[in-house]
Amino acid sequence: MKHRVVSGMRPTGKLHIGHYHGVLENWIKIQDQFDCFFFVADWHSLTTEYADTAAIRDNIREMVLDWIAFGLNPEKSIIFRQSLVPHHAELNLILSMITPVSWLERNPTYKELQDNIEHRDLSTFGFLGYPVLMAADIILYKGTRVPVGHDQLPHLEITREITRRFNHLYGNVFPEPEAFLTQTPKLLGLDGRKMSKSYGNSIYLSDTAEETSKKVLSMMTDPARVRRADPGEPDVCVAFNLHRIYVPQEKLDEIIPACRNATIGCVECKRILAECMNDHLAPFRAKRVELSSKPEFVEELLQDGSSRASLISDAVMAEARSALKI
Numbered sequence: 001m002k003h004r005v006v007s008g009m010r011p012t013g014k015l016h017i018g019h020y021h022g023v024l025e026n027w028i029k030i031q032d033q034f035d036c037f038f039f040v041a042d043w044h045s046l047t048t049e050y051a052d053t054a055a056i057r058d059n060i061r062e063m064v065l066d067w068i069a070f071g072l073n074p075e076k077s078i079i080f081r082q083s084l085v086p087h088h089a090e091l092n093l094i095l096s097m098i099t100p101v102s103w104l105e106r107n108p109t110y111k112e113l114q115d116n117i118e119h120r121d122l123s124t125f126g127f128l129g130y131p132v133l134m135a136a137d138i139i140l141y142k143g144t145r146v147p148v149g150h151d152q153l154p155h156l157e158i159t160r161e162i163t164r165r166f167n168h169l170y171g172n173v174f175p176e177p178e179a180f181l182t183q184t185p186k187l188l189g190l191d192g193r194k195m196s197k198s199y200g201n202s203i204y205l206s207d208t209a210e211e212t213s214k215k216v217l218s219m220m221t222d223p224a225r226v227r228r229a230d231p232g233e234p235d236v237c238v239a240f241n242l243h244r245i246y247v248p249q250e251k252l253d254e255i256i257p258a259c260r261n262a263t264i265g266c267v268e269c270k271r272i273l274a275e276c277m278n279d280h281l282a283p284f285r286a287k288r289v290e291l292s293s294k295p296e297f298v299e300e301l302l303q304d305g306s307s308r309a310s311l312i313s314d315a316v317m318a319e320a321r322s323a324l325k326i
Helices: 017-030 042-049 056-069 087-096 101-105 108-116 130-139 150-170 209-217 240-246 249-260 266-292 297-324
Strands: 004-009 035-040 078-081 145-148 178-181
Touching: 004 017, 004 130, 004 145, 017 035, 017 056, 017 145, 035 056, 035 297, 042 056, 042 130, 056 078, 056 266, 056 297, 078 297, 087 130, 087 297, 101 130, 101 150, 130 150, 145 150, 150 178, 150 297, 209 266, 240 249, 240 266, 249 266
Parallel strands: 004 035, 035 078, 145 178
Antiparallel strands: none
């Protein structure tokens, strides 16, 4: 049997190229290898955005349009909305009854966000317990593989611990999911920091060619290259981390020595990057425009996918209830 992959994404709106190369591109590749369940994690959004939910519905639409336009295929994978499958909440409740608080308090993300987010109160039951909901999301479909980067392994280990505890108490119902390690390139934003919507330094998948070119031309380059005649170093250039993704290797072989010898300027170099990016993204952006002209497309897709997911989750929950003897 194929391994079953389960993975979700919080609906934060339109995706930027960091989301694409960090997560979505990998999803698209593995949908031909595994039985895949990809879901909109809208309940997870409430763990931090509970005070302002007005944008969630629109964010779902924008995110799913990016998913489908860039290659996620609802005929190959089950694509659904978490809140449309009530079994997620039921299993989350059951798992919360057996999960020690100490497991949740040692979660590194819990501590990090508590320390760094100042303008939202995260001292809530839901935020502390979000790893329990994550565990429910995965094992509800008997997921055996979860695509994660190395930095996310501690999160998955909590899921594995919760799974082992359930099986120990009630019988062997759920497989222990294992990590499907993925390479997640760290894309720098326009200002040299990690690309992030909150920093306002992102290039979005849905940006027009003109918007993309304008943003690329504003990117930081080698900070030591003050004048056009100064030699540059591509390895420390902020813009060059995108060159390595979008510019063909034969062109890079010309640009790298030209930069180091100061025979090409940063503006000219970034124009080449913008052209290559727009050529690469053009067919996907055209597909997105086509899909966005159909007002009911996303809603119908998620309703259908959620119905398919519910058929599987219903059978799994029947097993779980039987094991619990309730």
